[in-house]
Amino acid sequence: MTAGGQRQTGALSRRALLLAAGLWPALAAAQTRPTPRKAEGPALSAARTIVAGAPLSVFLSRPPQGARLAIARPDDPDATAIVVIEPRNTVPVLPTPGLAGTYELRLTVEKDGAPAILLRQPLVTTEPSATLAAPARVSRGQGLPVRGIGPNGELDRVALVFPDAPVDAEGPRFFPAENVEAVLEAPDQPGIYELRYVMNAPVSGLRILARHRVIVE
Numbered sequence: 392m393t394a395g396g397q398r399q400t401g402a403l404s405r406r407a408l409l410l411a412a413g414l415w416p417a418l419a420a421a422q423t424r425p426t427p428r429k430a431e432g433p434a435l436s437a438a439r440t441i442v443a444g445a446p447l448s449v450f451l452s453r454p455p456q457g458a459r460l461a462i463a464r465p466d467d468p469d470a471t472a473i474v475v476i477e478p479r480n481t482v483p484v485l486p487t488p489g490l491a492g493t494y495e496l497r498l499t500v501e502k503d504g505a506p507a508i509l510l511r512q513p514l515v516t517t518e519p520s521a522t523l524a525a526p527a528r529v530s531r532g533q534g535l536p537v538r539g540i541g542p543n544g545e546l547d548r549v550a551l552v553f554p555d556a557p558v559d560a561e562g563p564r565f566f567p568a569e570n571v572e573a574v575l576e577a578p579d580q581p582g583i584y585e586l587r588y589v590m591n592a593p594v595s596g597l598r599i600l601a602r603h604r605v606i607v608e
Contacts, residue, residue, distance in 0.1 A: 433458070435498050435510055443516035444489040444542035444592035446568075447496070451478055454498065459506065460485060461497045462514065462593075469499065470506050473593050486544055489595025491518045521588035521600035523549065528606045531581055534574040535563075539588050541600050543567045546591035551575055551605065554585040558597045581607050 434452040441447055449460060461472035462485060473494070474485050488494060494514040499506040521541030529535045539549035550564035565573035567588075578584065588601040 433498060433509060435460075435496070435512065437496055437512060437514070439513055440515045440517065441487055442542050443487060443491050443519045444544045444547070444590045444595065444598075445487055445519070446484045446544060447487050447514070448482055448484050449478075449496065451481055451483060451498070454478060455500050455509070457501055458509070459499045461499055461506070462487060462494050463497060465493060465495045465513075467495075469508050472497070472506075486546075486593055487514070487516055489519065489542075489544075489590055489592030489598055491516050519590060519598075519600055521590070523586050523588055523601045523603040525586055525603055525605060527604065528608055529577045530608055531577055531579050533577050535577050535605065536572070536574050537565070537586060538572045539565075539567050539586075539601075540571050541567060541588045542590055542592070543571070544590060544592050548589050548591070549573070549586065550589060551578070551584050551586050554583060554602075554604070556585075558589065558599055577605075577607050583607075 437449040462474040463472040496512045496514045498510040519542045524538040548564045550562045552560040552562040563575035584605045586603040590598045
């Protein structure tokens with residue numbers, strides 16, 4: 392008998408012995424059973440550069456119970472943050488600081504009564520700007536079509552006020568985060584007015600990004 396025949400006979404004999412002992416099915420199952428996968432931890436992904444004051448969408452996977460998303464300065468301790476939210480879906484949105492600079496996006500969870508950082512990602516905000524478009528003149532009480540585009544944060548607004556009014560002055564307004572175009576009712580009092588894009592973001596607070604003169608006749 393050849394060497395190949397001897398090897399084949401040996402393999403068949405081993406299989407016969409295992410079958411006789413009732414071990415062959417168990418051995419075959421052990422050889423084909425897939426290796427169990429390790430449980431995966433949380434993950435986050437977001438833009439690393441964004442206009443200051445613009446909303447930041449974060450793609451979040453497998454957050455632990457009680458997790459929080461935060462924006463802080465890179466050297467801030469775990470318990471310090473500029474913005475903190477509790478994510479309620481897989482793509483939560485955070486307001487970003489209204490000043491250009493270097494920050495850090497964090498996923499935290501409470502540990503021993505204080506926030507502990509699970510994940511972090513660099514975040515750079517660039518200088519914000521805005522544009523306004525509207526007719527230069529409008530009659531009293533008439534509709535003034537306006538377009539305003541800027542960081543479009545949730546609290547940003549476009550308002551028609553007097554030129555010397557304070558930054559928080561009230562007047563006909565709309566919120567670009569809802570719609571970048573609107574028709575504002577012109578005041579009944581004639582005069583020179585100013586259309587403003589006012590950003591309202593963490594760190595910067597209220598900040599006028601654009602102005603457009605409007606004469607009410």
